[in-house]
Amino acid sequence: MRTPRERRHERTRDAILSAAIEMITREGADKLSLRKIAQRLDYSPAGLYEYFGSKEEIIDAVCSEGNTRLVNAMKQVPASLPLEQYLVALGLAYVTFARQNPDYFAFMFMNRAIPPEAMPGSADDLPDDDGFTVLIQAVERGQQAGLLTRSGTSLETAYSLWALVHGMATLQATYLRHVPFDFAAADQRAMESFVAGLMRE
Amino acid sequence: MRTPRERRHERTRDAILSAAIEMITREGADKLSLRKIAQRLDYSPAGLYEYFGSKEEIIDAVCSEGNTRLVNAMKQVPASLPLEQYLVALGLAYVTFARQNPDYFAFMFMNRAIPPEAMPGSADDLPDDDGFTVLIQAVERGQQAGLLTRSGTSLETAYSLWALVHGMATLQATYLRHVPFDFAAADQRAMESFVAGLMRE
DNA sequence: TTCGATTTCCGAACACTGTTAGGAGTTTAG
């Protein structure tokens, strides 16, 4: 049972998070400031430490939230699509998220690294709700259906597709952000070609 | 003719740059501090402003230097190789640089964006000494030799290859940095498969 | 209801950051 106090606590925690996310998407990641967050929420700087132990904790929470948003965007792609279209649509959702939230996306992957521990054996035990995990599952679905039979493991195949998609997303979110080029069309063609290559082999 | 004064000036400018680069590669990008650079070089913080107008200018110079190092690494790949091997080797050099200087590499692309102006027409006028430019030239070489005839322009083909390579590099420099996985082998296979797909079409 | 404990929140301070103004001391050019 959740007491009123707990509900209040979580609500202002969420408010802090929302303010941080909005500041990142609106003014850029380097403008994120504890004191500005506090000011916007009518708190003193020290008051925030009742809800987060440090700025680093806020950043971690912001990244975690961004990751679930990215995964949610990918999960809205209907899994009923033919595998080829499904994989392309997944990648498109990934890149679209990056294009629409360039600062947020870049910030996520600057501050999120899988910790050195927590990754023993081969690799299947990556974070559960990860953009990569969704891709892996899709590729495995294809392999079990006999459609994808490329040499390496399903993990390696998913990694290469992820790299392509992540590269397009990162470039458009950072280096090429202001380049007037029809990335959406080029991305789609590149992914279709890549996926076709995976199925042919 | 360069006066002794100019030579001195440039030498301490380079020293500042070197110190900054070393601090980034050794302690991470967020630990870069004007005052620490000054301390290491026996300057007062204000003294550095004789050589750089702001911290931002130092960062720009650091990024520019990193870019030429990356391009140099790519230019050491013998252009006499068969196109297929040449493209793969170029990508390998790119990723290897990122793997060996993860903080530096990530820092470069966080702080370097092609400015909104300076990019009028279609796109061929990107920065001259760019990792991307090297790829474009290689792809154009292949197209003129009749080996690469994929639908899109050479620019689009080079972009897709760049995205794949840049994605692998970025992932290994940030999110997957501590994952014990044989990326070198997987990367090579992925690039060979991708390039083969380009030549088949 | 009342009392004690817990939770919330803030003011003040600390150590750090990048940056600027102003003025010494040195080097250079005519």
Add this chain to the structure above:
DNA sequence: CTAAACTCCTAACAGTGTTCGGAAATCGAA
């Protein structure tokens, strides 16, 4: 030799994240 240009520093300013101590509010139980 002199005046201009260049180097470099001290001191200060505004900003940052963080901690400490205490005041106020809230809560749980007698």
